[in-house]
Amino acid sequence: xxxxxxxxxxxxxxxxxxxxxxxxxxxxxxxxxxxxxxxxxxxxxxxxxxxxxxxxxxxxxxxxxxxxxxxxxxxxxxxxxxxxxxxxxxxxxxxxxxxxxxxxxxxxxxxxxxxxxxxxxxxxxxxxxxxxxxxxxxxxxxxxxxxxxxxxxxxxxxxxxxxxxxxxxxxxxxxxxxxxxxxxxxxxxxxxxxxxxxxxxxxxxxxxxxxxxxxxxxxxxxxxxxxxxxxxxxxxxxxxxxxxxxxxxxxxxxxxxxxxxxxxxxxxxxxxxxxxxxxxxxxxxxxxxxxxxxxxxxxxxxxxxxxxxxxxxxxxxxxxxxxxxxxxxxxxxxxxxxxxxxxxxxxxxxxxxxxxxxxxxxxxxxxxxxx
Ligand code: MRU
Numbered sequence: 001x002x003x004x005x006x007x008x009x010x011x012x013x014x015x016x017x018x019x020x021x022x023x024x025x026x027x028x029x030x031x032x033x034x035x036x037x038x039x040x041x042x043x044x045x046x047x048x049x050x051x052x053x054x055x056x057x058x059x060x061x062x063x064x065x066x067x068x069x070x071x072x073x074x075x076x077x078x079x080x081x082x083x084x085x086x087x088x089x090x091x092x093x094x095x096x097x098x099x100x101x102x103x104x105x106x107x108x109x110x111x112x113x114x115x116x117x118x119x120x121x122x123x124x125x126x127x128x129x130x131x132x133x134x135x136x137x138x139x140x141x142x143x144x145x146x147x148x149x150x151x152x153x154x155x156x157x158x159x160x161x162x163x164x165x166x167x168x169x170x171x172x173x174x175x176x177x178x179x180x181x182x183x184x185x186x187x188x189x190x191x192x193x194x195x196x197x198x199x200x201x202x203x204x205x206x207x208x209x210x211x212x213x214x215x216x217x218x219x220x221x222x223x224x225x226x227x228x229x230x231x232x233x234x235x236x237x238x239x240x241x242x243x244x245x246x247x248x249x250x251x252x253x254x255x256x257x258x259x260x261x262x263x264x265x266x267x268x269x270x271x272x273x274x275x276x277x278x279x280x281x282x283x284x285x286x287x288x289x290x291x292x293x294x295x296x297x298x299x300x301x302x303x304x305x306x307x308x309x310x311x312x313x314x315x316x317x318x319x320x321x322x323x324x325x326x327x328x329x330x331x332x333x334x335x336x337x338x339x340x341x342x343x344x345x346x347x348x349x350x351x352x353x354x355x356x357x358x359x360x361x362x363x364x365x366x367x368x369x370x371x
Pocket of ligand 1: 109188
């Protein structure tokens, strides 16, 4: 039963296949689960326009590359639902301004830019098409933006199968899998990317155990992934980030699966800070290292990872825990939210909705599939 409190909806919406982080059942009605309050409170926040969408992304009430693109796009739909435009040109200009603003909320993840490019391409085509009215143009843009949510769930399920089958073809036992950050239902339209592979292995009866890292400093692993693993009754263990070398030495880890904020043409991958060190450890311990990324997380316009802008976040995420200072005042901090893993360390493969590719195959395969 939902309890309405002003602009907040407190509810207990837990789906069998993962937590429902984005509620969009009716045009113009968007709510997101406030991930800043998890795992202790389940509070949904209404998103009424693009400004609300930008704030929710910037403040990380919603996070995870695919979820950022989906919520940003849906915030535009909610916004457009309350607007009237005299001409198609006015609508096109409005879209360009709002989408540029949404893209600016977090710079590293490419998914919001991917959604913006799709919507602006459609807008440009419709603007120049004489048979389409302003109302029809608005309708088509809103429908396209709405479609990202459902499509993302389908894509995640495909990647779950591709990733699970790929590693199972190389192993005949049940597997211990390590993951980092949160790539599940909370970070996507539903089901998840890397966590989607873990879910699929679990559903196939081939997951022996999942390990998730704490993921300092924002604790996406301990707060969010641990929460999703518990919700789905997946056998799992939480470790701190600095325990991963010992984990790989003491327990047989059969594969590491992670998500991506931006995979570039040569396969270099930006993902949550700590990904790179896990890839180095995986190489040393001979553990296959996989990146799970839908095509909306792949940016073929950049050639190498050196071009990726890495978001830097406030020092207070390091100096404080739950609002309490845990460091001496005045200490300098460096807090990059992401790092770039060189393609050569992605030894398992890059799992996409079109299949699993080596980093060197990615550019050609993606270009062919997206033609
Ligand atoms: O800062 P965040 O929480 O948005 O970072 C999230 C990650 O790095 C995820 O691994 C990535 O976005 C993929 S989510 C499917």
